[in-house]
Amino acid sequence: MNLLELKNVSKYFGGIKAVNNLSFIVKKGEILSIIGPNGAGKTTVFNLISGFYIPNEGKIFFNSQDITGFKSHKLSRLGIGRTFQNLRLFKNLTVLENVIVAFLSKHEYGIIDSVFRTRKYAEITKKAKESARGFLDFFGLLNKEHFYAGNLPYGEQRKLELARALATEPKILLIDEPAAGMNLTEINDLMETLKKIRNTFDITILLIEHQMELVMNISERIIVMDFGEKIAEGTPKEIKSNPKVIEAYLGAL
Amino acid sequence: MRFFLELRKLIFLALFIYLIIKLVIFSGLPTDYMIQITLYSFIIVLSSLGLNVIYGFTGQFSLGHAAFYGIGAYTSAYLSKVLEIESYYGLIPVIFLAGIFTAFIAYIIGGPILRLKDDFLAIATLGFGILVRVILDNSDRISEVLGGSRGFVGINKITNLELSFFITVFFIIITKNLIDSRFGLFWRAIKNDELAASSIGVNTFIAKLIAFIYGCFLAGIAGGLYAHLYTFLHPSNFDILKSIDFLIIVIIGGMGSISGTIIAGLFWVFFIEGLRIILPSEILEYRWVLIPIILILIMMIRPYGLMVKKEGY
Numbered sequence A: 001m002n003l004l005e006l007k008n009v010s011k012y013f014g015g016i017k018a019v020n021n022l023s024f025i026v027k028k029g030e031i032l033s034i035i036g037p038n039g040a041g042k043t044t045v046f047n048l049i050s051g052f053y054i055p056n057e058g059k060i061f062f063n064s065q066d067i068t069g070f071k072s073h074k075l076s077r078l079g080i081g082r083t084f085q086n087l088r089l090f091k092n093l094t095v096l097e098n099v100i101v102a103f104l105s106k107h108e109y110g111i112i113d114s115v116f117r118t119r120k121y122a123e124i125t126k127k128a129k130e131s132a133r134g135f136l137d138f139f140g141l142l143n144k145e146h147f148y149a150g151n152l153p154y155g156e157q158r159k160l161e162l163a164r165a166l167a168t169e170p171k172i173l174l175i176d177e178p179a180a181g182m183n184l185t186e187i188n189d190l191m192e193t194l195k196k197i198r199n200t201f202d203i204t205i206l207l208i209e210h211q212m213e214l215v216m217n218i219s220e221r222i223i224v225m226d227f228g229e230k231i232a233e234g235t236p237k238e239i240k241s242n243p244k245v246i247e248a249y250l251g252a253l
Numbered sequence B: 001m002r003f004f005l006e007l008r009k010l011i012f013l014a015l016f017i018y019l020i021i022k023l024v025i026f027s028g029l030p031t032d033y034m035i036q037i038t039l040y041s042f043i044i045v046l047s048s049l050g051l052n053v054i055y056g057f058t059g060q061f062s063l064g065h066a067a068f069y070g071i072g073a074y075t076s077a078y079l080s081k082v083l084e085i086e087s088y089y090g091l092i093p094v095i096f097l098a099g100i101f102t103a104f105i106a107y108i109i110g111g112p113i114l115r116l117k118d119d120f121l122a123i124a125t126l127g128f129g130i131l132v133r134v135i136l137d138n139s140d141r142i143s144e145v146l147g148g149s150r151g152f153v154g155i156n157k158i159t160n161l162e163l164s165f166f167i168t169v170f171f172i173i174i175t176k177n178l179i180d181s182r183f184g185l186f187w188r189a190i191k192n193d194e195l196a197a198s199s200i201g202v203n204t205f206i207a208k209l210i211a212f213i214y215g216c217f218l219a220g221i222a223g224g225l226y227a228h229l230y231t232f233l234h235p236s237n238f239d240i241l242k243s244i245d246f247l248i249i250v251i252i253g254g255m256g257s258i259s260g261t262i263i264a265g266l267f268w269v270f271f272i273e274g275l276r277i278i279l280p281s282e283i284l285e286y287r288w289v290l291i292p293i294i295l296i297l298i299m300m301i302r303p304y305g306l307m308v309k310k311e312g313y
């Protein structure tokens, strides 16, 4: 079953065609990776899917619904979660609060409930804490719940960003270069974490990553982009032996 | 019930402080002038708290806060004049209505301006402040009682210790509850990173609008108390300089610190008024040399505000 579909999507910045007539499908439950040189348009694809940019041409479907032009907060509520290439945590909120705020954007109570601390307020607040602690536990961050997010070491900030995204209960998670700036041990750790996420949360993952070992190891399928276009698509095996890919990308490594 | 149970300590503390102030006043030691600035300091705390929600917690820089304070002051003074209000229980609904009207104006202008960022937002709120000043200067054309550039005279003196103290305490508690709720979390998240907040499902525009409306509502309530304390309003009381006063209080108290705003607000009023008493009149105007120097010193020693050790919120 198709969870996400891009149909002939283009995005221009002035004269630059950051994404050019791109089409692909993400199947429910798979891990699909997008690779390609810097500036290929990968992050722009994420920004289009999560509503930060509106495509100049083409359409995007999620669960068969046309979501082209939807606002990002609405897409989050529909089940599209994401992380950012350059970490965007709420640095001056605690680790726990970073996750709670994500939970509370979907679990609502009103202003009156807040002002008078009604039963509903108390119940949802309790649930939010429990749920957030669960996510922190999953990522091994529970002992740091009272730290300011900005004070965590880099690798843990990456994990916290994943925890925050998962707390919105997404159906698909877009992860942008999670291994950037990590050493080999951290990358192995990340690989285990990503596998664990997929197995635990019954979730679909769309991953942007440069680290080839990681990509080849966990992806079911890979899309290769160059100059805003898709130049190849296939299993890790097929991609490794594709001459176009070797020329544009892998050869350069 | 839960509301009162959880806040028992705060309510007891407030009652205790109230009794002390009442006793001191009863002793006959403070002059009428000193009592007046005490009540005034609570009003300033209330209005500054509103700006702290908008700017300190949510990060929306406003140079027009005094305009909303003025709208509340003029609206309540007008209502109490037309309705011939003389008692404090008559004044409570009038002040509440003035706050609602101020919030309504904030809703109208918040729609377009809160889509702006940083510098543009500062300029838009500054522009709104100037617009309100011009309207107040010419308000006698709308209704003679408003007084235009001559000022609004003959307002009944109704604001007393109980009104200014308990209304301020009440809204401190409400504000604290809001800050602790999901709305407060959204505000702080938006201040940290608006884009990230929208990526986790926060409708950032609505959240900013709620902060702005609520903060301006508090300014309107404070304005209503002010009008019935000083009995005379002049457009110059509500211009950019007054807005900067509120900003100074929020900043020296610490962005996003409720206790900081309370302490800085009290400090600010007593400091400026206190200097008026202490300094001989020949050098009184040197206050405006002294005050900036002290502000610079505070910002050097405690860059995140009096009550905030590191950059919180």
Ligand SMILES: Nc1ncnc2c1ncn2[C@@H]1O[C@H](COP(=O)(O)OP(=O)(O)O)[C@@H](O)[C@H]1O
Pocket (backbone or CB within 6 Å): A013, A016, A017, A018, A036, A037, A038, A039, A040, A041, A042, A043, A044, A045
């Ligand atoms: N907001 C923007 N404004 C202008 N140009 C942009 C913007 N975002 C991306 N680009 C351009 O689009 C191209 C693709 O960028 P990006 O999607 O970030 O690539 P990648 O993530 O594959 O490295 C680059 O040339 C980049 O400079």
Ligand SMILES: [Mg+2]
Pocket (backbone or CB within 6 Å): A042, A043, A044, A085
């Ligand atoms: Mg990128």
